[in-house]
Amino acid sequence: MELLKMMRIVLWSFFGVRKRASHNADFAQVKLPMLPVVAVILAATFGLTLLTVAKFATGIAH
Numbered sequence: 001m002e003l004l005k006m007m008r009i010v011l012w013s014f015f016g017v018r019k020r021a022s023h024n025a026d027f028a029q030v031k032l033p034m035l036p037v038v039a040v041i042l043a044a045t046f047g048l049t050l051l052t053v054a055k056f057a058t059g060i061a062h
Helices: 004-014 020-029 033-062
Strands: none
Touching: 004 020, 004 033
């Protein structure tokens, strides 16, 4: 469950829309040393997804 909370925090941070009260409540409940690890994994996953979609789209166009 804590992994899902951290993923939610990171994904909301990527989106950039958070209220301060919910942001503070989330940070009070999670382990902060693991948060950067989750953020890097999610960012890499997002980047690889975009790269795959772009390669697929350019492959279809040619």
